[in-house]
Amino acid sequence: MGEETERNSAVKYRPFTFFGGKGGTGKTSCAAAYAYSLSQRACRTLLVSTDPAHSTSDILGLPLSAEVSRVAENFWGIEIDAGLEAKRYITSIQDKMLSIVSPVIVDEIKRQMEIAYTSPGAEEAAIFDKFVELMDEQGAGKRFDAIVFDTAPTGHTLRLLSLPEILGSWIESLIAKRQQAVSLFKMGGRFDPEMQKRAEDDPVIESLTLRRDRFEKSRRYLTDPSACAFFFVLNAEKMPILETGRAVEMLQKYGIPVGGLIVNRVIPEDAGAFFEPRLAAQGEYLKVIRERFAHMKIATVPLLRTDVQGLEQVGKIANIIGEIDS
Ligand SMILES: Nc1ncnc2c1ncn2[C@@H]1O[C@H](COP(=O)(O)OP(=O)(O)O)[C@@H](O)[C@H]1O
Ligand SMILES: [Mg+2]
Numbered sequence: 001m002g003e004e005t006e007r008n009s010a011v012k013y014r015p016f017t018f019f020g021g022k023g024g025t026g027k028t029s030c031a032a033a034y035a036y037s038l039s040q041r042a043c044r045t046l047l048v049s050t051d052p053a054h055s056t057s058d059i060l061g062l063p064l065s066a067e068v069s070r071v072a073e074n075f076w077g078i079e080i081d082a083g084l085e086a087k088r089y090i091t092s093i094q095d096k097m098l099s100i101v102s103p104v105i106v107d108e109i110k111r112q113m114e115i116a117y118t119s120p121g122a123e124e125a126a127i128f129d130k131f132v133e134l135m136d137e138q139g140a141g142k143r144f145d146a147i148v149f150d151t152a153p154t155g156h157t158l159r160l161l162s163l164p165e166i167l168g169s170w171i172e173s174l175i176a177k178r179q180q181a182v183s184l185f186k187m188g189g190r191f192d193p194e195m196q197k198r199a200e201d202d203p204v205i206e207s208l209t210l211r212r213d214r215f216e217k218s219r220r221y222l223t224d225p226s227a228c229a230f231f232f233v234l235n236a237e238k239m240p241i242l243e244t245g246r247a248v249e250m251l252q253k254y255g256i257p258v259g260g261l262i263v264n265r266v267i268p269e270d271a272g273a274f275f276e277p278r279l280a281a282q283g284e285y286l287k288v289i290r291e292r293f294a295h296m297k298i299a300t301v302p303l304l305r306t307d308v309q310g311l312e313q314v315g316k317i318a319n320i321i322g323e324i325d326s
Contacts, residue, residue, distance in 0.1 A: 013043050013325060014229050015138060016221055017259070018149045020247060021233035022240060026264035028055045029308040030233050030301065030321055031150035036314050037322030038146050039075035046144040047071070048134060049079040050127050056150060061310035072311060076144070080130050082123040089126035132218040175209060222256050229259030231324070236263055236285040245292060260297030260324045263289060267303050299324040 019031040028051050035047035049056035049064055056079060057063045060071055064079040071077045098106055131149060138147055221227045230251055234240040248258050267275050267282055290298065301317050308314060 013038055013041075013146045014227055015145070016135060016147055016149070016228040018151050018228070018230045019233055020151050020230055022243060025233045025235050025240065026262075026301070026308075027233045028150050029059055029314070029317060030231070030262050030264060031148050032056060032059050032308075033301075033314050033317035034231070034321045034324075035077075035146075035148040036072070036075060036311065037318035038148070039072060040315075040318065041322070042074060043145045044074050044143075045076070046134075046147045047075070047077045048131070048147060048149045049077060050082060050150055051079075052082055054079065059308050059314060080127055082127050085126035085130050086123045087126075089129050132214050135218045135221055136214045175212065223254070225257035229257055231259050231262055233262045233264050234289075235265050236282045236289065238285065241285060241288055241292065248293070248296075258296065260299065261289070261293055262299045262301060262321060262324065264301045265303040266300045297324050 017031075017034065019027040019034070021027050028049065031049075032047060035045045038045040046068065047056065054064075056077065060077065062071065064071075064077040066079060066081055066084075068076050068078045094110070098110075134147060138144060232244050232247060234244045244261065251258055263286065266286070267279055269279065271279065286300070299321055301320050304313060304316065306313070308317065
């Protein structure tokens, strides 16, 4: 892992690709299309959907679920249920915390967890946790050549991408605390082999260490341009350009490689007289995008006559997006 892989001479792909951008710009469509283009180039690809509206299923024209299922040759999909994952995520953290802290503050922790669970960031944190798990499995088992993530909207996602660093040190301090408790426990039971054994195989330290190692690994992938790329999807409009600029800068600040931009829903030049004013504005915005992001790869995807539905439509976008990697 970590090296950019070439399966046949024209195809380069990285193990992890993320699609960011504002809701409605076409992230899910582009992620599906990119995954499809990889699969068509003999790359075993998993598309990870996080969309609560099941739009990936609509776009692919077949239902995805929480289990990996086959979409087409070399193409698999999975849909993460954010609500369910959030519940699982908070419960697992809570269990760990409760086994570490003194009973006096248990109620306070439970209250904090309740707040955390209902906070707007909880679902994204859970999704990111699931991403980390998938990345770790991928690194270990190589079940797929590439995983394509259809991420949540810009703001949250970006904050989450900085989580490994924050969470890393948080977990570190939990481990230290637990080690202290365990060594006291060991001292208390120094004449009792049973207690000694229990202290040595402490499951809490084990699970915290696993979590820390996972975060550390995923942080390494995320900051390695040969392992990961982040594509931004935007439309040729004023606001998305400003937001994309901020998002790109933010990622660069964290050392996360930006693979390129995808300008989606570009109205074709021959769209007719009715579209002329829009075409003129679009031309201006495309110019601004090309100037503002001059150092980046930019792909433009045309506005299709209908919504993206079914693999045939996805294939039309796939041909264009696939080239952003070459
Ligand atoms: N190039 C395109 N041409 C026509 N419709 C598109 C295009 N890209 C996306 N759409 C449609 O726009 C809607 C939103 O796209 P989606 O990929 O779900 O966006 P996001 O994931 O960013 O919210 C969907 O109905 C999709 O079919
Ligand atoms: Mg989406």
